[in-house]
Amino acid sequence: MPAEPSRTQTKRDTARVRIAERRAAEAAAQAAAERRRRTVVGSVVAAVVLVVVLVAVVVLVTVVLVQTHRTSTSASAAAPPGTTDGYAFAVGAVGAAGAPVTVDVYEDFQCPVCAELERTSGSTLTQLADAGTVQLRYHPLAFLDRASTTRYSTRALNAAAVVAESGTPAFRAFHDLLFADQPAEGSAGLTDDQLIAYAAQAGASGAAVESGIRDLRYGDWVAAATDRGSTDGVTGTPTVFVDGTLLANADLTPAGITAAVQAAAGS
Secondary structure, three states: OOOOOOHHHHHHHHHHHHHHHHHHHHHHHHHHHHHHHHHHHHHHHHHHHHHHHHHHHHHHHHHHHHHHHHHHHHHHOOOOOOEEOOOEEEEOOEOOOOEOEEEEEEEEOOOHHHHHHHHHHHHHHHHHHHOOOEEEEEEEEOOOHHHOOOOHHHHHHHHHHHHHOOOHHHHHHHHHHHHHOOOOOOOOOOOHHHHHHHHHHHOOOOHHHHHHHHOOOOHHHHHHHHHHHHHOOOOOOOEEEEOOEEOOHHHOOHHHHHHHHHHHHHO
């Protein structure tokens, strides 16, 4: 008969079995943890992919909506009175009985360089218009909404359009006031109350003016006018054309503007 295992051998065998069982359990636990980790990672990846897809869809829809709005709503928005071709505020007549030269000024009421142009050359431009030498056409744009915390460029241009309902002299006075008291870039800009007060100072007051400024009566037109500036090839402000010829920045001075007008009149 084979000898029975000793007590010591039995303990060793039992220990080996327990160690093997513990290792098997640890391996099973690790495998389960790995499966859970893969499941979590897969879920996270799927969620991220879903978010990216949703963002892409939202961006695409937004772009489509913006483009649709610009082409179907803004492009057909009612223009304020006193505009030429629906996009420029004209000062002075043009044609056989009027000025022989046109000067187109593209500007933004939030643009500090535009304010500087108005400070140095604004009187020259208005004198040429008042003398019948040029038809001065202002093309205010709203390129610089990002330079304020309240879309001041849009609000200021809308207010100017509302003021234009009261006539060209009111628009001209309001135009000059906005540049004379131009707010700093990055600020909230002038408040609606301040715009309304300047409108009254320029000769445009009443409930219709106040509601037009507060309610962005010409908001769609502002967007259309700004888009039109882009299609006209304007990439920054100020931009000045004399009879369709772009003036260099160095010529945006009283002398440079006058010389360009005289050359255009002579040709």
